Amino acid sequence: MERSGVEESKSPSELIDGRIAELGDWRGEMLGRLRALIKEADPDVTEEWKWRGVPVWEDAGMICTGETYKAVVKLTFAKGAALPDPSGLFNSSLEGNTRRAIDFREGEEIDAEALKALVRAAAALNKLKAKR
Template identity: 30%
Template sequence: MPLRPRSTLDATAPAPARSRREEEGRDTATRAENTRAENSDQPRLLSGGNPQIPKGDGPEPVAAYIAAMPGWKRELGERLDALIVAADPDVRRAVRWNQPFYGYGESGFHLAFRCYTTYVQVQFLRGASLEPEPPKASKHPEVRYLDIREDEELDEALFSAWLAQSAKLPGDHL
């Protein structure tokens, strides 16, 4: 049967079938974390285990995001945050779109990170201007990514060099 726009469907037509993924729910770890979150003050975990944190400015919402990161990702989030703050103790912190953003002075935001199922992704908003460029390209020409998996070591010297370079570039006003 050809698909028709919803407005032309009659009210007695059955609802569209749900996908297997919708029927089974998300991965078991995320379901278990969300069950705990529903029964406490813990933030809900979105797809891939990314914490759902309300938009906010300052270190408190960022600390809440990091505290809600699941498993090994929490320790990595704490380390990333510590390196960013060590590079500039006056760094501006905020949560936007369920991820922490960091910026320097009034120039806007320079980087962010978020959880995915098997890695944490650091987003350098002007990454194409960094030397060397972070390894992963984006559909946005200036953005570059660094994906960090559980069994990988963070090259703190290179990460700190990227932070120092980022601070000298214009940021994004989100």
């Protein structure tokens, strides 16, 4: 991955810290909370910084990305279509055959246990595919 300037000297985790701080509003708080839940669900998760500014969480492959927009913070699960979602968290990018996303809006509650279950399922799927 190519990085330039200040980004070159910072780790992906530091860059994600910076993104959360620079947002300075509900989106930063939401991204920070989602990040904490991802790390709770999978202590082995690694953080990456891709595509010129997108936080990415990986464990034996990509689990999800965390994108911030004006009205939503979007967690996109790379293999979301293959994951069980009994709580119905996926509410975006439902038309594709591979990815699924969750759009979080200002003031929305996070179903922490359901989200952690999705993260664990995504990591397990990555590890299963890596063994094959």
